[in-house]
Amino acid sequence: MKRFDLLKEQPYAVKCSAVQILNENLEAAHSFNRPMQMSSWNVLYYRFRANFDGLQSTHEPKPPVELDQSGRAAYEQGKRVINVRESENKLEIEYDDMVANVPGRTKADVVIVADGPNSYMRGLLQPDLQYQYAGYVAWRGTVPEENVTRQTRTLLENKTTLLSTANGYIAL
Numbered sequence: 001m002k003r004f005d006l007l008k009e010q011p012y013a014v015k016c017s018a019v020q021i022l023n024e025n026l027e028a029a030h031s032f033n034r035p036m037q038m039s040s041w042n043v044l045y046y047r048f049r050a051n052f053d054g055l056q057s058t059h060e061p062k063p064p065v066e067l068d069q070s071g072r073a074a075y076e077q078g079k080r081v082i083n084v085r086e087s088e089n090k091l092e093i094e095y096d097d098m099v100a101n102v103p104g105r106t107k108a109d110v111v112i113v114a115d116g117p118n119s120y121m122r123g124l125l126q127p128d129l130q131y132q133y134a135g136y137v138a139w140r141g142t143v144p145e146e147n148v149t150r151q152t153r154t155l156l157e158n159k160t161t162l163l164s165t166a167n168g169y170i171a172l
Contacts, residue, residue: 004051005047005051006050006051006064007047007050007051007060007063007064010060012039012043012044012047013037013038013039013043014037014038014039015035015036015037015158016035016036016037016038016158016159016160017033017035017158017159018031018032018033018034018035018158018159018160019031019032019034019036019159019160019161019162020159020160020161020162021161021162021163021164021169022155022161022162022163022164022172023164024164024165026155026163028155029164031159034160036160038160042059043059046058046059046060047059047060049075050063050064051063051064052073052075053073053074053075055075076095078097078098078099079095079096079097079098079104080095080096080098080120081093081094081095081111081113081115081120081121082094082095082096082103083124084111084113084121084124084125087107088107090107090108090109091107091108091109091110091111092105092106092107093105093106093107093108093111117131136168156172
């Protein structure tokens with residue numbers, strides 16, 4: 001981010017000065033000074049898109065006017081990649097255009113396929129890779145600040161907070 005973020009004047013994360021671990025009574029059982037930054041997937045996604053291809057969004061209403069001129073970039077949606085192979089010092093991408101319902105091909109220096117944990121491309125490129133259950137389930141949620149009591153806001157403010165449980169912890 002330091003090198004390529006063209007929106008440096010706009011924060012993309014909340015700075016936290018400490019980490020605290022709460023006990024079952026919601027009291028700070030442990031606390032230590034550890035500056036860090038917290039963000040969310042949406043904020044980072046729209047920040048990257050604003051820098052990458054100038055996408056305007058509620059998160060980044062004024063994307064950079066002049067994008068980095070180090071090369072041409074394309075963010076493609078609605079295409080299902082069928083295959084990627086090396087061809088003449090490039091990567092050749094075969095895909096199905098799901099909107100136009102036609103096949104297509106293109107070439108690129110770099111390909112980033114972000115199609116989730118059950119990635120077709122991961123299976124194609126790493127067919128022997130097997131999933132293993134990590135032993136936990138992660139849930140995410142948000143609540144508007146005005147729906148949180150002042151006491152809770154004060155407890156969580158400017159801190160990365162973990163709630164200790166009998167079998168692990170919950171990140172707040």
